[in-house]
Amino acid sequence: MDTDLRAHFLEGMSRVASAVTVVTTDGDAGRYGVTVSSMTSVSADTTRPSLLVSIHHLSPAGEAIRKNRRFCANVLSGNQSFVSDLFSGRLKHLNEDRFSAIPWHGGVTGAPIIDGAIVSLDCELKTALLWGTHFILIGEVEQIELSSQRSPLVYANRGYRRAIPIAPDDHQSHNPQNQLRVGFFITLGPEFVPSLVADFANQSPAVDLSLLEADHDDLLEQMRAGRIEAAITFGTVDDPEFTTEVICPSAPHVLLNADHPLATRASLRLAEVAGLPMILLDFPSVRGAVTAFFERNQLRPQIRLQSPSLAMVRGLVAQGLGYSIVPQNPQNKTAPxxxxxxxxxxxxxFPEGAVVAVAKSAGSRSALATDFISKCRKSFRHTSQ
Known part of the structure; x- marks a missing residue:
């Protein structure tokens, strides 16, 4: 096999987000379970719905499924990473009897249904095809159990994630003539958005205003989909469909513990902190901006810890565990x-740190969106003074 091609394939597939599924079976061949990321529907329009799972040919669970002729695909919820680790073999001390460590009950085929999974699909095995190192198993669904959980556990970039909504709720009725949907980069919200929205609501009380907090790329995607009209975010936007206006120039700051030797300096250069441990705000756009910032200066960050919570980042900095970089002078200079x-x-x-307003061209946006961007511009000008 081409080793470079294999390595690129593994790296590429590691970036694909997948729901985490524990496939279980029980019968004459024994009770087994195994964690997989390859489960998908085949058809809903046959005699019974069908689905596909892929299991390594050396897996005892795979062999048992082929002998028992039954399996249950349990799609885990966002709070069940322990269950995933249990059936992936990471928790060695529980390998002897994994099912005793979790609540479960038998389905109609006898395969274990894991309590709390967002959905469990109990199947009769119909086809087992060996392809390379894996068996492709296709089953027809005999029973489906849905739990009150709705957010699946997701595996991507070699780590667990939770699925969270990034689009506004479309189930409410709206008056398009009086409706404005806008988005903000997620860290702008707590310090900037409440007072701005309050001011806008006082001046335009009849406006049906909806807010979306998300990462940079998510905001642009929701604009392309027509779910928001404008976004206040950081950095640059290379898309001819949108117009971008800088409403606050970049003003990067280094966050440090109050007792840090550099904390009394009037200003700093990136080279002076690059060799120190860094606390990274862990969003894709932030990671990309930081990488570009360091590469322009021929430096590399020494990332020690990362978190998607700005409050957590401030707390870690306050404890002296590292420094962080923020694109603007923060109003809040305390840890939680x-x-x-x-x-x-x-x-x-640090051009990536500029606050920008992104919207459709002036001729394509609503008067409400234009007015809102104008208020954002004035609000940032007032805040930065």
Whole structure:
């Protein structure tokens, strides 16, 4: 096999987000379960619905399924990473009797149904095809159980994730003539959005205003889909469909523990902190912006910890575990526990840190969107002074 092609394939597939499924079976061949990321529907329009799972040919669970002729695909909920680890073999001390560590009950085929899974599909095995190192197993569904859980456990980039909605709720009735849907980069929300929205609501009380907080790329995707009219975010947008206006120039700052030796400096250069442990705000666009920032300066960040919570980042910085970089001078210079942190201006150019308003061209956007962007511009100008 072409080893480079295989390596690229593995890396590429690691970036594909998949629901996490535990496939179980019980019968004469024994009770087994195995965690898989390859489960998909085949058809809903045959005599009974059918689905497909892929299991390694050396897996005891795979062999038992082929002998028992039955299996249940349990799609795990976002709070069941323990169950995934259990049946992937990561918890070695529980390997002898994995089913005793979780609540479950038998389905109509006898295969274990895991309590709390968002959906369990109990199947009769119809086809087992060996392809390379894996058996492709196709089963027809005999029973379906749905739980109250709705958010699946997701595996992507070699780690667990939770699925969260990024689009506004479309189930409410709206008056298009009086409706405005806008999005904000997620860290702008707590410090900037409430006062802005309150001011806008006081001046335009009849406007049906909906807000979306999301990462940069998610905001642009929702604009392309027509679910929001405008977005306030960071960085640049290379899309002829949108117009971009800088409403606040970049003002990068280094966050430091108050007792850090560099905390008394009037300003800093990136090279002075690059060799120190970094606390990264873990969003895809932030990671990309930080990578570009360091590469322009021929430096590499020494990322020690990362979190998608800005409050967590501030807390870790306050404890002296590393520094962080923010694109603007933060209004809040304390950790969640009240510990003070320092924000030191960074002298290096960081265009990715500019706050921008993104919208359709002026002729394609509503008057409400134009008015809202104008208020954002004035609000940021006032805040930065």
């Amino acid at each position: 526990d009240g510990t003070e942190i320092r924000a030191i201006p960074l002298d290096d150019d």
